[in-house]
Amino acid sequence: MTQPSQPVLVMEKVSKVFDETGDPVHALDSVDFNVNAGEVCLLMGPSGSGKTTLLTIAGALQRPTAGRVFIDGTEVTAVDQSDLPAIRKSKVGFIFQHFNLIPALTALDNVALVMSGGLKERRGRALELIESLGLGHRARTRPRHLSGGEKQRVAIARALANDPVLILADEPVSNLDAARLGEVLTQLRRLAYDLGKAVVIISHDHRVQEFATRTLWLEDGRFQDGPHILGN
Amino acid sequence: MLLLTRENLLTEKTRLALSVSGIALTVLLITMLVALYRGWDEKVGTFVAQSSVDVWVTSPGARDFLGAASLLPVEGPDAVDAHAYLNDHEAVAAWSPLIVRPMDVWRIEAVVDGSEKQGQRIDALFIGFDPLTGLGGPLRVVEGRGDAWFGEIIVDSALSQRYGVEIGDVLRAAGKDWTVVGKSQGGDFVGTQTVFAHHDHAQAALGMVGATTFYAVSLVDGTDAREFADEIVERAPDEIVAYTRDEFAGNTRERVLGDVLPLLVVVLGLAFVVGMTVAGLTVYTSTVAHSREYGILKAVGFGDGYLYRLVVEKSVIMTVLGFGAGILVAFAIAPLITNYVPQFVVHIRWQDVCGIFGATLVMAVAAAYLPIRRIADLDPVSVFAA
Numbered sequence: 001m002t003q004p005s006q007p008v009l010v011m012e013k014v015s016k017v018f019d020e021t022g023d024p025v026h027a028l029d030s031v032d033f034n035v036n037a038g039e040v041c042l043l044m045g046p047s048g049s050g051k052t053t054l055l056t057i058a059g060a061l062q063r064p065t066a067g068r069v070f071i072d073g074t075e076v077t078a079v080d081q082s083d084l085p086a087i088r089k090s091k092v093g094f095i096f097q098h099f100n101l102i103p104a105l106t107a108l109d110n111v112a113l114v115m116s117g118g119l120k121e122r123r124g125r126a127l128e129l130i131e132s133l134g135l136g137h138r139a140r141t142r143p144r145h146l147s148g149g150e151k152q153r154v155a156i157a158r159a160l161a162n163d164p165v166l167i168l169a170d171e172p173v174s175n176l177d178a179a180r181l182g183e184v185l186t187q188l189r190r191l192a193y194d195l196g197k198a199v200v201i202i203s204h205d206h207r208v209q210e211f212a213t214r215t216l217w218l219e220d221g222r223f224q225d226g227p228h229i230l231g232n
Numbered sequence: 233m234l235l236l237t238r239e240n241l242l243t244e245k246t247r248l249a250l251s252v253s254g255i256a257l258t259v260l261l262i263t264m265l266v267a268l269y270r271g272w273d274e275k276v277g278t279f280v281a282q283s284s285v286d287v288w289v290t291s292p293g294a295r296d297f298l299g300a301a302s303l304l305p306v307e308g309p310d311a312v313d314a315h316a317y318l319n320d321h322e323a324v325a326a327w328s329p330l331i332v333r334p335m336d337v338w339r340i341e342a343v344v345d346g347s348e349k350q351g352q353r354i355d356a357l358f359i360g361f362d363p364l365t366g367l368g369g370p371l372r373v374v375e376g377r378g379d380a381w382f383g384e385i386i387v388d389s390a391l392s393q394r395y396g397v398e399i400g401d402v403l404r405a406a407g408k409d410w411t412v413v414g415k416s417q418g419g420d421f422v423g424t425q426t427v428f429a430h431h432d433h434a435q436a437a438l439g440m441v442g443a444t445t446f447y448a449v450s451l452v453d454g455t456d457a458r459e460f461a462d463e464i465v466e467r468a469p470d471e472i473v474a475y476t477r478d479e480f481a482g483n484t485r486e487r488v489l490g491d492v493l494p495l496l497v498v499v500l501g502l503a504f505v506v507g508m509t510v511a512g513l514t515v516y517t518s519t520v521a522h523s524r525e526y527g528i529l530k531a532v533g534f535g536d537g538y539l540y541r542l543v544v545e546k547s548v549i550m551t552v553l554g555f556g557a558g559i560l561v562a563f564a565i566a567p568l569i570t571n572y573v574p575q576f577v578v579h580i581r582w583q584d585v586c587g588i589f590g591a592t593l594v595m596a597v598a599a600a601y602l603p604i605r606r607i608a609d610l611d612p613v614s615v616f617a618a
Contacts, residue, residue, distance in 0.1 A: 052616050055616075056613045056616060059531075061531060061612050061613050062611075062613055082535070082536075085530070085533045085534060085535040085536075086533065086535070087533075088531070088532065088533035089532065089533025089534070090533070092533070094531055094532055096528075096615060096616065097616075100524070100528045100531075100615055102236065102525050102528065103243070103525075104236070104239040104240045104242070104243045105235070105236065105239055109235060109236075109239070113235070113236060114532055114533065114534075119235060158532070162533075170616055
């Protein structure tokens with residue numbers, strides 16, 4: 001486990017320009033962004049502000065146009081493209097707005113799928129993880145029979161499957177009611193506080209702030225003083 | 233990995249069933265075509281290959297049993313000379329002239345008030361052999377007699393089954409009536425079957441006075457047939473050609489199957505393409521339907537190689553299931569078809585089944601090509617979209 005306060009995600013002068021139509025769009029403009037172990041960082045901002053772009057670059061899903069990105073000390077902007085999947089698998093856990101579970105697999109197998117080792121052993125570890133999130137009784141249920149909150153907890157279990165140092169959550173509670181929202185955010189905060197993960201959450205929902213250790217406002221590809229941030 | 237492929241396939245039962253059925257039909261078609269070729273190959277070559285004739289002597293230009301353009305003398309100075317040579321040669325165990333002539337044979341179905349009615353036309357290979365040596369005669373007699381004397385014939389059992397000819401029936405050939413006295417096996421050339429008569433009677437009926445088609449020679453054990461053939465041709469290189477049994481059988485097979493083979497290869501190629509297209513379309517549509525899942529897998533850290541293996545695995549499972557179903561159906565229906573259509577002679581060999589299985593695997597991998605290209609182009613960032 002990475003020690004608390006140790007930087008897990010470091011982004012230096014990161015820019016991203018999309019120029020597919022000949023009309024360049026500056027999604028990120030020389031952004032510096034660090035997240036430490038044990039920290040829950042909330043990113044807020046209007047639609048199109050560059051939040052998801054930042055998250056995908058932080059998760060080594062795409063490369064920045066300029067700048068450097070380090071995950072757990074590895075400069076992912078310097079490694080070969082073909083090596084990025086392995087880095088994502090071992091160091092990053094993703095939680096998506098739409099859960100993105102595999103419909104054909106049970107909750108248990110959705111988690112076991114991303115693990116390494118024999119199927120029996122993987123299922124054993126996946127069950128432990130699912131039970132730790134209070135979903136043991138739903139382990140053999142397929143996603144279409146799970147509630148939104150249950151699906152998101154399975155997604156959290158999948159994100160934790162390979163014991164990553166960095167958890168990136170894109171609007172993890174936007175499809176949940178108030179009760180489920182608190183449940184999922186409590187789990188995410190526990191990942192940081194109890195397990196020492198670095199957690200980055202993107203959300204439009206101000207209720208998430210009370211679960212975050214830090215809130216940043218991103219607008220026009222830059223961090224700015226947000227008008228609605230209640231406090232950091 | 234197999235877990236995800238299996239579960240994905242099981243959630244698409246209709247797609248799976250359609251695909252497996254399409255591939256099974258392709259495998260069935262390929263298997264039947266190959267088996268038909270093998271069956272014909274076996275049938276066509278059997279008579280010459282299993283005869284006790286070691287060397288076939290023909291006139292120049294004739295090179296197989298069916299293209300019987302050969303004409304050799306049995307009278308006159310050349311014939312006397314040749315007969316003396318064969319009779320005196322220490323390596324010759326026996327020899328005899330043999331007439332082979334494709335012709336229409338008619339079954340006489342009824343004779344009423346002195347008038348007669350010709351029945352069904354039978355496409356036959358009329359053979360005149362010497363019952364004393366038996367060379368070129370019936371291979372295995374299964375009913376009645378194996379020696380045909382004047383006015384008598386022995387028919388192949390395939391002809392008997394195909395046309396309902398029985399012992400005691402009268403057939404008309406070369407303007408003469410012949411009574412069936414026996415049935416034999418091994419003379420089925422698929423499109424035509426053998427009818428055996430006495431050489432001299434056949435010679436007279438066909439107007440081949442002083443001539444025959446082949447000299448059928450049986451050699452003493454241990455004699456090199458090729459050397460003997462060379463030796464005999466040296467005596468009259470402009471008048472005769474000699475072939476060993478294997479050469480003559482091979483030439484006969486080639487005459488029948490040589491024209492069929494290119495057609496067969498084309499149809500086999502088409503069947504392969506159809507099977508590959510069925511598998512490819514199914515895997516492709518399935519890949520499109522599951523694009524988001526492949527994107528998720530990419531996002532959470534699975535490399536392209538893993539995803540390609542998933543696609544190939546799915547394709548292989550479908551085609552192997554289709555192969556199993558197709559082969560089972562082929563084994564089940566082949567005897568039934570042969571029963572109704574005697575010319576549909578099939579021989580399913582395990583070597584061919586293995587070959588078809590290999591072709592099926594190639595089909596599966598080739599069918600995965602386009603889906604793999606699609607996956608390669610997938611952007612994992614797309615899974616962040618709604």
